[in-house]
Amino acid sequence: MKPSTLVPTKEQxxxxxxxxxxxxxxxxxxxxxxxxxxxxxxFADIGFPTQDIxxxxxxxxxxxxxxxxxxxxxxxxxxxxxxxxxxxxxxNFETYLFTQLNGWYxxxxxxxxxxxxGVIVGSFASAMKSYxxxxxxxYGKIANxxxxxxxALNTAFAQDGIFIFVPDNVSIEKPIQMVNIxxxxxxxxxxPRNLIILGKNSKLTFVYCDDxxxxxNSFINACSEIFLDENAELDFYKMxxxxxxxxxxxxxxYYQEKNSRLHSNTLTFNGGVIRNESHVALxxxxxxxxxxGLYLMDKEQHVDNQIYIDHIAPETTSYEQFKGIIDDNASAxxxxxxHVYRDAQKTQAFQSNKNILLTDTAHVSTKPFLEIYxxxxxxxxxxxxxxLDPEALFYLKSRGICDRNARMLxxxxxxxxxxxxxAIDVLRERIDGMIVKRLKGELSICDQCVLHCKExxxxxxxxxxxxx
Amino acid sequence: MNLLEIINLKVSINNKKIIKGLDLIVNEGEIHAIMxxxxxxxxxxxxxxxGRDVFEVTDGSVKYKGKDLLGLPVEDRSxxxxxxxFQYPVEIPGVSMTNFMKTAVDEHRKxxxxxxxxxxxxxxxxxxKKKMVEIHSxxxxxxxxxxxxxxxxxRNEIFQMAMLEPTLAILxxxxxxxxxxxxxxxxxxVNKLRRKDNAFIIITHYQRLLDYIVPDFVHVLFEGRIAxxxxxxxxxxxxxxxxxxxxxxxxxx
Numbered sequence: 101m102k103p104s105t106l107v108p109t110k111e112q113x114x115x116x117x118x119x120x121x122x123x124x125x126x127x128x129x130x131x132x133x134x135x136x137x138x139x140x141x142x143f144a145d146i147g148f149p150t151q152d153i154x155x156x157x158x159x160x161x162x163x164x165x166x167x168x169x170x171x172x173x174x175x176x177x178x179x180x181x182x183x184x185x186x187x188x189x190x191x192n193f194e195t196y197l198f199t200q201l202n203g204w205y206x207x208x209x210x211x212x213x214x215x216x217x218g219v220i221v222g223s224f225a226s227a228m229k230s231y232x233x234x235x236x237x238x239y240g241k242i243a244n245x246x247x248x249x250x251x252a253l254n255t256a257f258a259q260d261g262i263f264i265f266v267p268d269n270v271s272i273e274k275p276i277q278m279v280n281i282x283x284x285x286x287x288x289x290x291x292p293r294n295l296i297i298l299g300k301n302s303k304l305t306f307v308y309c310d311d312x313x314x315x316x317n318s319f320i321n322a323c324s325e326i327f328l329d330e331n332a333e334l335d336f337y338k339m340x341x342x343x344x345x346x347x348x349x350x351x352x353x354y355y356q357e358k359n360s361r362l363h364s365n366t367l368t369f370n371g372g373v374i375r376n377e378s379h380v381a382l383x384x385x386x387x388x389x390x391x392x393g394l395y396l397m398d399k400e401q402h403v404d405n406q407i408y409i410d411h412i413a414p415e416t417t418s419y420e421q422f423k424g425i426i427d428d429n430a431s432a433x434x435x436x437x438x439h440v441y442r443d444a445q446k447t448q449a450f451q452s453n454k455n456i457l458l459t460d461t462a463h464v465s466t467k468p469f470l471e472i473y474x475x476x477x478x479x480x481x482x483x484x485x486x487x488l489d490p491e492a493l494f495y496l497k498s499r500g501i502c503d504r505n506a507r508m509l510x511x512x513x514x515x516x517x518x519x520x521x522x523a524i525d526v527l528r529e530r531i532d533g534m535i536v537k538r539l540k541g542e543l544s545i546c547d548q549c550v551l552h553c554k555e556x557x558x559x560x561x562x563x564x565x566x567x568x
Numbered sequence: 569m570n571l572l573e574i575i576n577l578k579v580s581i582n583n584k585k586i587i588k589g590l591d592l593i594v595n596e597g598e599i600h601a602i603m604x605x606x607x608x609x610x611x612x613x614x615x616x617x618x619g620r621d622v623f624e625v626t627d628g629s630v631k632y633k634g635k636d637l638l639g640l641p642v643e644d645r646s647x648x649x650x651x652x653x654f655q656y657p658v659e660i661p662g663v664s665m666t667n668f669m670k671t672a673v674d675e676h677r678k679x680x681x682x683x684x685x686x687x688x689x690x691x692x693x694x695x696x697k698k699k700m701v702e703i704h705s706x707x708x709x710x711x712x713x714x715x716x717x718x719x720x721x722x723r724n725e726i727f728q729m730a731m732l733e734p735t736l737a738i739l740x741x742x743x744x745x746x747x748x749x750x751x752x753x754x755x756x757x758v759n760k761l762r763r764k765d766n767a768f769i770i771i772t773h774y775q776r777l778l779d780y781i782v783p784d785f786v787h788v789l790f791e792g793r794i795a796x797x798x799x800x801x802x803x804x805x806x807x808x809x810x811x812x813x814x815x816x817x818x819x820x821x
């Protein structure tokens with residue numbers, strides 16, 4: 101099928117939707133089509149976010165919306181062998197691996213995989229038809245189309261992505277890994293949509309890798325809805341290693357029932373413009389969210405992490421920790437919004453954002469925002485922006501360590517605090533290696549995914565972190 | 569050739585003169601103690617030798633092994649055999665002692681054209697040196713000085729010294745804040761590392777440490793100059809008489 105090519109203005113996109121409505125709605129169950137119409141109306145009202153909006157003050161999408169992009173409304177690369185394009189080479193990293201290519205779920209054997217323990221993993225488009233009751237109950241319930249133009253746009257256009265369902269009382273030990281590859285000779289505008297549902301007392305480790313292979317403009321506007329039922333536990337790792345022509349927007353909405361536990365860790369190594377929004381609703385008492393992130397940006401890159409945590413029920417806890425190293429002319433934004441509802445007594449919320457600026461032209465904007473309506477709560481926040489500690493540098497150098505390695509040791513230690521929270525050993529070691537490589541400036545030339553480096557052992561830092 | 573030769577050294581920080589014409593010669597095999605009241609420039613002298621760049625040398629020269637020392641970068645001074653035991657060792661969270669020392673030892677060896685130690689040889693070396701300064705804890709998982717007690721930090725300085733085997737070690741008030749047991753361990757470490765071809769400069773307030781490390785020379789630093797030099801008996805005299813008489817002597821000059 102031929103793509104539709106246009107500059108993504110609001111008017112053009114609205115027209116595009118009307119023109120391709122039939123294709124877009126092909127797999128829909130009825131309520132999803134009507135949700136699309138609502139979402140489009142909302143997008144028509146709100147449009148793309150601009151810097152006039154407080155939450156978007158420090159991130160400008162203008163340049164990302166200038167090029168022409170191609171839009172596809174059905175998969176355009178049939179029978180592609182993704183294994184030839186991509187192979188995850190983390191040694192001993194055993195996962196259930198699934199792939200999206202240019203926004204479309206790659207079928208391999210079938211659009212839906214049912215694991216022996218009842219876990220369902222599959223294409224969003226197919227799951228919609230196969231599990232209408234699950235969609236009916238969850239889809240579009242927490243992704244707010246009324247406020248955020250990009251979420252509205254995604255909801256109007258979304259056709260594919262990953263669907264995961266973990267039944268009650270099922271723990272999957274082996275992680276599920278989704279690799280989202282953009283590999284095209286054309287500029288692409290892609291809007292993946294993911295739905296993840298964890299039943300009561302279930303456990304899932306999910307690794308999501310965003311990566312691009314060819315250097316073309318891409319605009320990814322991804323939206324995920326993630327539900328954690330009572331006492332469910334999710335470990336969610338998001339790796340972003342995109343080229344500089346990529347714009348990546350991820351809007352992730354979590355809804356947590358009683359005693360559920362979320363652990364998310366977003367590791368951003370490269371990208372053009374990256375914006376990660378996490379909206380966490382701690383709706384059940386005793387629910388806990390740990391939201392971590394690390395960003396290592398250089399050149400003209402921009403990353404924006406927006407974390408919104410709503411403490412709705414009593415005795416809920418949240419812990420946010422984001423760290424970043426900003427080099428060259430790169431810029432970073434952190435906005436941590438904690439909202440404690442009136443009934444959410446005994447809430448504990450902790451937030452920290454620490455940044456190291458390596459140049460005078462690197463830029464960080466960090467804003468903690470606490471909105472507290474309950475009186476019996478413990479909340480704290482802290483933000484720092486600084487350079488490397490000169491005393492520590494001198495101490496290291498006075499032992500014969502050269503300036504470069506002394507800086508590396510300090511930067512690695514700074515970043516390592518987040519990497520150390522990765523619970524999967526092989527993944528953590530790999531990420532450690534990536535950080536070292538990234539800090540040495542070797543990773544940005546690597547146009548493969550964060551987990552895909554053919555020369556596994558070219559890391560030759562003076563210290564082998566893993567063996568000592 | 570003298571190991572260290574300081575002539576008419578003048579040092580300022582923020583235009584404030586701290587060292588005002590200091591001469592000192594140290595030879596291989598010698599232990600020099602530098603004593604004196606607070607604020608007379610003892611730590612400044614140590615910092616200038618180690619290469620801390622906040623100080624400005626306005627006059628004089630410092631030669632080490634016959635070469636100008638002041639032009640050398642900090643790390644090269646270390647690789648050339650200079651070691652500073654810090655008065656206040658810096659805590660560096662997230663950098664493990666093992667990685668720190670491995671990097672330092674590797675860079676020293678590279679500088680000397682020696683091959684890198686294998687991980688197992690390196691760990692053996694660590695164990696050996698740990699024993700010398702009676703460090704029993706597993707340093708592998710500990711960050712540099714983080715959460716170390718005062719005594720542990722000072723022992724850690726001696727441990728690093730043992731790892732790097734310097735030619736000229738300057739210990740800046742390594743004894744301050746130590747109880748007698750820790751003091752003995754520190755002194756013992758120094759005595760074990762003492763050789764005919766290396767030298768120590770021990771900066772201290774108290775005679776106490778010199779009961780365990782016997783100096784060949786004692787210098788009293790006063791208002792940025794060496795006011796008096798003598799043998800080990802000078803330290804005892806200072807201990808009983810204080811510094812006032814030196815002040816008096818200076819004023820009478």
